[in-house]
Amino acid sequence: MEKVISGFVRFTSSPYNERKQLFAELATGQSPEVLFITCADSRVDPNLLTQSQPGDLFIIRNAGNIVPPHAKVAGGVTASIEFAVAALGVKHIVVCGHSDCGAMKGALNPAGLDGLPHVQEWLDHSRAAVEVVKAKHGQATINELSNVTEENVLLQMQHLKTHPAVASRLSTGEVDLHGWVYDIEHGTVNAFDEAQNSFIPAEERYADLIQKGKDDRLQTAS
DSSP: OHHHHHHHHHHHHTHHHHTHHHHHHHTTOOOOSEEEEEEOOTTOOHHHHHTOOTTSEEEEEETTSOOOOOOSSOOHHHHHHHIIIIISOOSEEEEEEETTOHHHHHHHOGGGGTTOHHHHHHGGGGHHHHHHHHHHHSOOSGGGHHHHHHHHHHHHHHHHTTSHHHHHHHHTTSOEEEEEEEETTTTEEEEEETTTTEEEEHHHHTHHHHHHHHHHHHHHHO
16 A cells, blocks of 8 residues: 555656646546446556556446446446446447456356355356357367457457447447457557457557558658
8 A cells, every 4th residue: 555655645746747737627527539448457557558648548447347238227337338428429449358367267167256256246247258269169268268358358349239328329330349458468459350350469450540640640740
């Protein structure tokens, strides 16, 4: 806790002052472009990973970056998705899994969660991902962790489509869905590419956007 408190003290004296104008603008509202759904794992930092500023991302975090299918019973994830899409008007939704995910290890071995009944029930939302890996690879053991992680991202993207606010905006092209898997050790991201039906390096998946960003910066500089 000492590290956390010390960090806050440093924040109030330096980083805050360096971006005082930004925080003044954020004090009266937010208009994020991206809803970023990722794991609660302490090793995953969405703002660090994307090098984004406060106010850029509307973030939902939970064990396993899970999106429960839409239901009449309200839940925190469902309400947050609805608010981000219908009220804030985000244009992109990213579901981001990661390497060495403890939640996915639990999904692969639900019997090992006997002492964690709420975690066990929560991870039922990832069960279909495990079953898909079993069907494709003939097994679903810890050796298939990376495959389960990818399939879980795709599954949660499907769950997103059951949410009315998301479905309606997908139909009009107002929202785009993105599936990512972050490799903690190597600092890389693989993104799902529909044309190839596989996860490929994000630099390849978003090559056009990356080039456009470079061109815009050159134009601004000139």
